[in-house]
Amino acid sequence: MHSFWQRLNALFFYTLSVLGFLSFMAAGTTYWHRANPKIELQLEKLLLRKVYGAGHDQAILNLRINADLRSVFNWNVKQLFVYITAEYETEANVLNQVVVWDTIVNDQSQAWIRSQSVVNKYSLTDQGYGLRDNNVSLVLNWNTVPSTGLLTLHHGYSSVHTFHVPDA
Amino acid sequence: MDTFVDMYHTLRDMRKRQLAHQVLNLSMIVCSALMIWKSLMVITSSESPVVVVLSGSMEPAFHRGDILFLHMGFTPFRAGDIVVFKVQDREIPIVHRVIKVHEKENGDVDILTKGDNNQVDDRGLYAASQSWINKEHVIGRAKGYLPYIGMVTIIMNDYPMIKYILVSLMGLFVLTTKE
Numbered sequence: 001m002h003s004f005w006q007r008l009n010a011l012f013f014y015t016l017s018v019l020g021f022l023s024f025m026a027a028g029t030t031y032w033h034r035a036n037p038k039i040e041l042q043l044e045k046l047l048l049r050k051v052y053g054a055g056h057d058q059a060i061l062n063l064r065i066n067a068d069l070r071s072v073f074n075w076n077v078k079q080l081f082v083y084i085t086a087e088y089e090t091e092a093n094v095l096n097q098v099v100v101w102d103t104i105v106n107d108q109s110q111a112w113i114r115s116q117s118v119v120n121k122y123s124l125t126d127q128g129y130g131l132r133d134n135n136v137s138l139v140l141n142w143n144t145v146p147s148t149g150l151l152t153l154h155h156g157y158s159s160v161h162t163f164h165v166p167d168a
Numbered sequence: 169m170d171t172f173v174d175m176y177h178t179l180r181d182m183r184k185r186q187l188a189h190q191v192l193n194l195s196m197i198v199c200s201a202l203m204i205w206k207s208l209m210v211i212t213s214s215e216s217p218v219v220v221v222l223s224g225s226m227e228p229a230f231h232r233g234d235i236l237f238l239h240m241g242f243t244p245f246r247a248g249d250i251v252v253f254k255v256q257d258r259e260i261p262i263v264h265r266v267i268k269v270h271e272k273e274n275g276d277v278d279i280l281t282k283g284d285n286n287q288v289d290d291r292g293l294y295a296a297s298q299s300w301i302n303k304e305h306v307i308g309r310a311k312g313y314l315p316y317i318g319m320v321t322i323i324m325n326d327y328p329m330i331k332y333i334l335v336s337l338m339g340l341f342v343l344t345t346k347e
Contacts, residue, residue: 085247097247097269141248145229153248
């Protein structure tokens with residue numbers, strides 16, 4: 001005896017499990033995907049100015065970015081959140097990471113980022129005056145947002161640009 | 169309608185022992201759901217292993233009604249992590265991205281967050297005079313993503329009647345299902 005509701009229930013859950021299996025396969029098959037990103041970061045200009053009253057300096061950067069992330073895309077990538085961090089060490093902190101620029105890439109054809117004289121979107125400020133006379137590294141990172149599946153972070157540590165901030 | 173009449177008859181004709189059996193069945197289902205949720209909390213070390221995205225502040229990555237799977241993670245917090253955090257006097261946790269990390273030698277960490285779709289960072293959302301998010305505010309890090317499914321809970325929260333009707337219907341079905 002199978003009533004209408006039992007049939008509907010069975011159909012519903014069968015559809016759900018097929019959908020679940022398909023999304024699992026879509027995400028799982030990308031495990032073997034290998035990306036070969038090419039990244040080049042350069043600092044063109046640096047300006048350090050004191051922010052009175054705030055208790056910290058503010059650095060204004062001009063960046064040249066050449067990042068070819070087209071190979072990162074596969075069928076389960078919905079978007080890449082690409083961001084550049086400035087990383088440095090101070091007496092107060094063993095690690096400081098500040099995102100200075102970011103962009104959202106929705107399509108493989110836009111995944112080759114070539115920009116010059118990019119001014120930092122978010123101001124590079126320390127919690128104190130730790131930027132002065134210090135080495136700062138620029139790292140390009142990206143967060144892969146899938147259509148379904150795992151959210152992963154990737155760091156371009158192999159092509160880091162390090163510069164020295166002068167003692168203002 | 170016939171289904172419900174049938175259900176009523178099955179319930180009425182049940183003997184005490186069988187009724188008890190069915191009620192136990194129902195409570196088994198409820199308890200297993202609770203057990204699964206609690207075990208997930210232990211495994212992910214997060215007090216809320218699954219969250220539904222409620223706002224568009226992380227668009228176009230996450231839309232309202234998408235589901236995120238959280239895990240506290242074993243590595244220290246880094247810029248770019250998507251964290252879910254609680255702010256004092258705000259009932260609903262916020263899902264945003266870390267844009268600043270200042271880590272002390274003893275492992276204490278100051279974090280600043282921002283929604284991808286917001287123009288400014290989250291300082292305005294934090295409690296008064298709070299400038300940073302610390303470990304104790306974070307519920308978990310978004311590690312997995314599943315679109316759309318959360319719409320069900322959003323609809324049920326917006327129209328509680330649907331929730332009550334669905335839950336009681338499911339209860340009825342379980343109670344009256346014959347072997």
